[in-house]
Amino acid sequence: MKETRVVAAVMCSALLLALCGCAGVCGGPSGGVDVDGLMARHAPAVVPLKIVRSTKVSFQGREAPAREQESEVLGTVLNAAGLIVASNTAVDPAAAQVSARPGIKIESEVKSAKLINTGDGTETTLKIVLRDKELDLVFLRPEKAATLPNVGLAGEGAALRTAQEVVVLSRLGAVGDRQPSVILGRVQAVIRKPRTFYVTDLLSSVTALGCPAFDADGRLIGVLVIRTSKAGSSGGMLGGLGSRMLPVILPAADILEDLKQIEENEED
Amino acid sequence: MKLTASRGLVLAVLFWLGPVAAAGDGPARGVARYKTAIDRVYPALVRIEVVAPLFREGREVRVQGSGSGVIISADGYVVTNHHVAGKATSIRCVLSDKREIGAERVGTDPLSDICVLKLQAKGSYAFAKFGVSSKLKVGDTVLAMGSPGSLSQSVTAGVASNVDLIIPASWGRLRLDGENIGALVKWIAHDAAIFPGNSGGPLVNLAGDVVGINELGLGLAAAIPSDLAKAVVDQLIRRGEPRRSWLGLVVQPLLKSAGRQSGALVSGVIPGSPAEAAGFQPGDIVLSFGGHAITARFAEDLPIFNRHVFSTPAGATVKAVVERQGKKKTLTVTTRLRERALGEAYEVREWGMNARNLTRMNATAMKRATTDGVLVANTRPGGPCAEAKPMVRGGDVIVQVNGQAVKNIAAFLEATAKIVKGQDEPVRTLVAFERKNQQWLTLVKVGIKDLQDRSPEARKAWLPASIQVLSTDLAEALGLAGTTGVRLTDVFEGRSAAKAGLKVGDIITAIDGDRVRASRPEDIDLFPAMVRQRRVGQTVKLSVVRGGKPMTVEVVLERSPKATREMKRYRNIELGFTVRGLSDEDRRAMKVKASVRGPLVSEVEPGSLAAVGNLRVSDVILAVDGVATPRVSDLRAAMEKVQARRPKRVVVFVKRSIYTLFVEIETPWLKTP
Numbered sequence: 024m025k026e027t028r029v030v031a032a033v034m035c036s037a038l039l040l041a042l043c044g045c046a047g048v049c050g051g052p053s054g055g056v057d058v059d060g061l062m063a064r065h066a067p068a069v070v071p072l073k074i075v076r077s078t079k080v081s082f083q084g085r086e087a088p089a090r091e092q093e094s095e096v097l098g099t100v101l102n103a104a105g106l107i108v109a110s111n112t113a114v115d116p117a118a119a120q121v122s123a124r125p126g127i128k129i130e131s132e133v134k135s136a137k138l139i140n141t142g143d144g145t146e147t148t149l150k151i152v153l154r155d156k157e158l159d160l161v162f163l164r165p166e167k168a169a170t171l172p173n174v175g176l177a178g179e180g181a182a183l184r185t186a187q188e189v190v191v192l193s194r195l196g197a198v199g200d201r202q203p204s205v206i207l208g209r210v211q212a213v214i215r216k217p218r219t220f221y222v223t224d225l226l227s228s229v230t231a232l233g234c235p236a237f238d239a240d241g242r243l244i245g246v247l248v249i250r251t252s253k254a255g256s257s258g259g260m261l262g263g264l265g266s267r268m269l270p271v272i273l274p275a276a277d278i279l280e281d282l283k284q285i286e287e288n289e290e291d
Numbered sequence: 292m293k294l295t296a297s298r299g300l301v302l303a304v305l306f307w308l309g310p311v312a313a314a315g316d317g318p319a320r321g322v323a324r325y326k327t328a329i330d331r332v333y334p335a336l337v338r339i340e341v342v343a344p345l346f347r348e349g350r351e352v353r354v355q356g357s358g359s360g361v362i363i364s365a366d367g368y369v370v371t372n373h374h375v376a377g378k379a380t381s382i383r384c385v386l387s388d389k390r391e392i393g394a395e396r397v398g399t400d401p402l403s404d405i406c407v408l409k410l411q412a413k414g415s416y417a418f419a420k421f422g423v424s425s426k427l428k429v430g431d432t433v434l435a436m437g438s439p440g441s442l443s444q445s446v447t448a449g450v451a452s453n454v455d456l457i458i459p460a461s462w463g464r465l466r467l468d469g470e471n472i473g474a475l476v477k478w479i480a481h482d483a484a485i486f487p488g489n490s491g492g493p494l495v496n497l498a499g500d501v502v503g504i505n506e507l508g509l510g511l512a513a514a515i516p517s518d519l520a521k522a523v524v525d526q527l528i529r530r531g532e533p534r535r536s537w538l539g540l541v542v543q544p545l546l547k548s549a550g551r552q553s554g555a556l557v558s559g560v561i562p563g564s565p566a567e568a569a570g571f572q573p574g575d576i577v578l579s580f581g582g583h584a585i586t587a588r589f590a591e592d593l594p595i596f597n598r599h600v601f602s603t604p605a606g607a608t609v610k611a612v613v614e615r616q617g618k619k620k621t622l623t624v625t626t627r628l629r630e631r632a633l634g635e636a637y638e639v640r641e642w643g644m645n646a647r648n649l650t651r652m653n654a655t656a657m658k659r660a661t662t663d664g665v666l667v668a669n670t671r672p673g674g675p676c677a678e679a680k681p682m683v684r685g686g687d688v689i690v691q692v693n694g695q696a697v698k699n700i701a702a703f704l705e706a707t708a709k710i711v712k713g714q715d716e717p718v719r720t721l722v723a724f725e726r727k728n729q730q731w732l733t734l735v736k737v738g739i740k741d742l743q744d745r746s747p748e749a750r751k752a753w754l755p756a757s758i759q760v761l762s763t764d765l766a767e768a769l770g771l772a773g774t775t776g777v778r779l780t781d782v783f784e785g786r787s788a789a790k791a792g793l794k795v796g797d798i799i800t801a802i803d804g805d806r807v808r809a810s811r812p813e814d815i816d817l818f819p820a821m822v823r824q825r826r827v828g829q830t831v832k833l834s835v836v837r838g839g840k841p842m843t844v845e846v847v848l849e850r851s852p853k854a855t856r857e858m859k860r861y862r863n864i865e866l867g868f869t870v871r872g873l874s875d876e877d878r879r880a881m882k883v884k885a886s887v888r889g890p891l892v893s894e895v896e897p898g899s900l901a902a903v904g905n906l907r908v909s910d911v912i913l914a915v916d917g918v919a920t921p922r923v924s925d926l927r928a929a930m931e932k933v934q935a936r937r938p939k940r941v942v943v944f945v946k947r948s949i950y951t952l953f954v955e956i957e958t959p960w961l962k963t964p
Contacts, residue, residue, distance in 0.1 A: 091678075150746075151746035153748070154746055154747070155748070155749035156748070157749075157820070157824055217821065217824040218824060218826075280826070284749055288747055
């Protein structure tokens, strides 16, 4: 997963550079977006997470031994209390199971989650405090209280229209020294039902799952996740995610709903 | 081999007392022939019910089984097979008069497959006598007595078919706990019908003497001759174990090409053995041993030679005459005590393995100089040893733990206790082990990880009802061809769906105009997923078909209840069961009233003490030793008190379906090596 994400990021970066003839697509301020300011304020809130999960596959009742896999994904620190949100699909791909064939059952369990401190490479142990499979979110918190740079999720976030600019803050993988990176795009479509989701033209959005997206004024829109549909065929004609999975920006308001549940759970 | 039958294996058996009668014989005459034998031995028969451990896949699993035995003394000694009761942790004998009496093991011998028990209740018991098996001839009538299929005592009749039966070489060796039982035993084969559960029961002649102990089914039945059985029984009663000599000499039948009529051919000499020290060499022909003339022309003769060796007092010095390159030579050999082939097995949970001490035989076979180390018997898939990289597996010998040598299981358990003391998580431990004469190193995460409560799921919008998919065929049958959606199978009383007027049988085809495109069983989660996508408290419009007529129902979506997977859990490792809190889903599915409070048994490990005690999955535990356990935390506290008290049994009061019952579980407390 780690390697896949890095290769995809490199390919996307190459593609973006090739498109650099188009004004306003790459680098510096674009159509008014203060990318440098945005990165200075919020890039530290985009954090690499090391996930170890154990996956067990059974086929028609026969189990293969559980296998442990390690991967690196990205998350966004939401508030000063250090609550981190990531894409549940990225953290636990087996949870999606969209490619599972009949008779195949995949069970997975996250054995450990750690935040990689980009400054010194140390790791902070995290605990999962809530999962929301419908919204493709998983919330984590450091086991020991910590104050972390965050995006300050408070209000409902910016609303967008089609063709509006979007800036996603991300990070490169270990091979890129986990440096902050930025992806620029536009809203291709707005899904309204059953909830609001923003579909963008970001080619590398799959590698930036769990990363925050901002509008041209630097206001937080939400976080990149995968929207999954139970209906429909499992594969597109050219492979890839197919018709059942779509990278989208999930609005901040929906993340806030889950935050409230976390607070309620902690009060219980 | 007819091993003990499991309790679940009940065979439909037809017993008959008459063999194939000669023409003109009536049933009355047939029965009369057996009367003496039956009268003398039948009262001494016992059915033996055991719980015994099996060590497999890194776990000690308990199995229930039963076999047969015969009382051989008035004060209650019972003879049976080692494979029936040799390792049992719980033994109960059911006498022919139906009395049930506990028994303890006096001694057991895997090499002859003989075990001696003693009935624990004092009394004067009917008993049978051993006869002289060497007087039995082919064709003599014999009776097999016992408890096949765990049924009450039975008798079948046949004839002695072969009084010198051996296992053919082509069948390989018959091993029992590492012992080659064909090395000592020449069986009495007979055709009296025996079945699983007959093991350990007597083979009786018409005079009512025990001439054999039934052991195997090889097409024909096979019994251990009483002459051998009696000799072993005497040793077991006197000493608790057989004492045999060991030479380290391997012999085989004379080569046909040699044209010899006497002697036995030495095929091998074990390095470091008394035979090697005495100067035996492969190729020698043993002519006599300890004054006994030796002839082994056929495989049937080898057990006789072995018996001469085994019956020599351990440590005795005897003379053997061999012929070597045409010349006779006298060798003087001092025998050694013959040890067991396999050490006793221990489950070491923290490592996910079963282990044994190395015996001298193991060490010799492995070409090791010492027995230092711990032999890994088998490992648990997914356990610490199996998950180590490189993994530790069956056959490996652990020699060091964290740099400290471990000579045996006792030292190994001591080292383990130190490693896990005070630790909540498994501990990475450096382990040195031997595999096929190579020295390996690995890291094993030693320790038992407590059950982690699973991370909570977000509680989403929920319609309080149960559904089934409206399949294409069903839609057609209901006159709704082409319609997709779900049918309500249950509407939860008092909740928003019921308040909105939804009824069982309603077919929901759309939510807020979005079609529910479910038409196959695998679409079962489509509708719930559509609901979950909405917000808690949101009012939705459901397009419903009721009685063939379309209608719209507005319903408020509730917040989903806590998922079953999120309920608190507790696992008791010693007894082998796991419980969790009763969820709403459980209560609905099992129709458990709110007044019933207790954790639900979610797992019972096969072969565990809980399984043997008959605790079952889906039992709701109401109390432990009379103390109510409404919550998981209460059960945990109660079991911790049991752990501290260490009683022989713990009584769990459970609700099972519409019944309540008391489940009595024996408690383990660790045996020490």
